[in-house]
Amino acid sequence: MVTLAEIARESGLSVPVVSRALSPNPHKDTRMADATKMHIREVAKRMGYLPNRNAEFLKRGQNPVIGCFLPPRTDSLLAKLMKGIAEESEKNHFPVSFHFDMTKASYLEFIECSRQYKNCGIITYPYFKMDPEAETLIASYQKGGGKIVLIEGGCSNWQWHDCISVSVDNYLGGKLAAEHLLKKNLKHFITCRYDNILERTSGFTETIQEAQQVVTIADSLSALIEKVKIAKQYPAGIFLPRDQEAVTAICEFQRNNINVGKDVLIIGYDDHYLSQYTRPALTTISQPFVEVGRLAVQKLISDIYGSRAKSTLVEPQLIIRESA
């Protein structure tokens, strides 16, 4: 392993100078000759220098570890998010530490643990926003120098502890579904509402209504299927704001000899792994969670090295397959 000392020897300078020339920390405003800096960087590159985050953060009194608190699911969404986070951290030579849960107790434990270990930053959903215990702990973590980036599936115009956030625009997701169905000259629009993801439904219904069309909102999948069967207004456009219900719907309609892709057009949400394998294959809204993970890490690392990044709202994407 190439160390600063070796580079110093090779370039005929001292270790601290080399350190300053290679550090990503912009706070180091100690001036130095540009020529020297260039020279050192060149030598470092030639020798294949890789920074030892360990030693860097040992000195700082911190841990070069990015802690992540994620929902305890094991599906494509989580896989994408972890992949984004892991790849980007890897690229920047930061190891990661993942926790999976959703309970308050484990959330508090996570923050407390990150604080004790002096992990340099954390990525988390903004769970327990109003909880006083959580609030106190978060504040204390930040006071100890810890940085935070939030990931969420909501809107972006709010603030929590002055945190940077990366969100997916779920309202837009619903809107994209509506716009796609509106092109199809349909007789009937219907969707379903589920708590926690109401924005997707709003994006859909409001867009349909803006186009002067009527949209029905069901309270459950079975109610929706019943309504469609009774109305018999084909072709009908159906937006199910989660793939799981969309897959169930495809199966149920086909069992009832209703032609999915012709009598009823179905759009799901999330682009889970198996959604492409139904017949007809499911048209769905994909949340770019790999990118969300990447962005979260990038922003966190910027913040750790002292240059604060802006919050971002990421756009979901319509994946057109056969069901609509």
Next chain:
Amino acid sequence: MVTLAEIARESGLSVPVVSRALSPNPHKDTRMADATKMHIREVAKRMGYLPNRNAEFLKRGQNPVIGCFLPPRTDSLLAKLMKGIAEESEKNHFPVSFHFDMTKASYLEFIECSRQYKNCGIITYPYFKMDPEAETLIASYQKGGGKIVLIEGGCSNWQWHDCISVSVDNYLGGKLAAEHLLKKNLKHFITCRYDNILERTSGFTETIQEAQQVVTIADSLSALIEKVKIAKQYPAGIFLPRDQEAVTAICEFQRNNINVGKDVLIIGYDDHYLSQYTRPALTTISQPFVEVGRLAVQKLISDIYGSRAKSTLVEPQLIIRESA
């Protein structure tokens, strides 16, 4: 953060003694009074001591990071594996670094990178087993003190570089599917073969044959469906060694008015997230990848601290739902 120095002060002993009392490294055969050891451990626990892997490995000239090389998928299987690895590492205060790819170039880069950084251990699929470049690099990584645990979906009776491995018994998976279907008094057994997962098919067909029944093997899903429709030997038992084809099959049969769960019984493999949402819900074989990940980390850490663990063959599990 509680340090060894603080514990030393509190317990009236020196730092090195405390270090020896708390280190997980069994190589430290320096004797010490049992009473002292107990006392130190108690004090450490009371003060909430957490080891600083950073400092520990800085001294060792290594990195306290577990590198993982995983296939670049974003599905439930990978989510489960990452979850298992991440949780177990977290529990042992080891950060992780994930790489995702399947190409030889990136595999070599991963090993080389792990070697340069002196990452204390890696978890990987045994890609490029016969490749001379890969072989050399792996050997060199091991020579530098790096430990390896392999994860694979195969049998366990082979060795590579004397590595510890954690595998899922895919033959057993096929066998479980067969045993379940054999109880159903069926007229016809049929399955499909895909490269890379031939063991699942073997487990199935051999078990059916041992029961003196005839089993048909198709070369593709469409061929299988065609054969079932032509044979018309209902009820038929179908084993699709991947959920994706099983889901497609459920849809296709229902479109053709063949009753899944009655005329044809279908068993899939992998228990992807959406498999529970088809109608009828898919009966499938679940690979316990969370456990695989956990075991891999446990064995790796044992090895890092000098006590070598045995290879394990993990058993998959039949998840009975409605399709069979």
Next chain:
DNA sequence: GTGAAAGCGCTAACAA
């Protein structure tokens, strides 16, 4: 059975 001293690679504070 225990402690003193040195050093892992790096950076911050200060001196030159």
Next chain:
DNA sequence: TTGTTAGCGCTTTCAC
């Protein structure tokens, strides 16, 4: 603009 010194928390000699 560059170099010197000290120290982060831990482990490893080696002395007692």
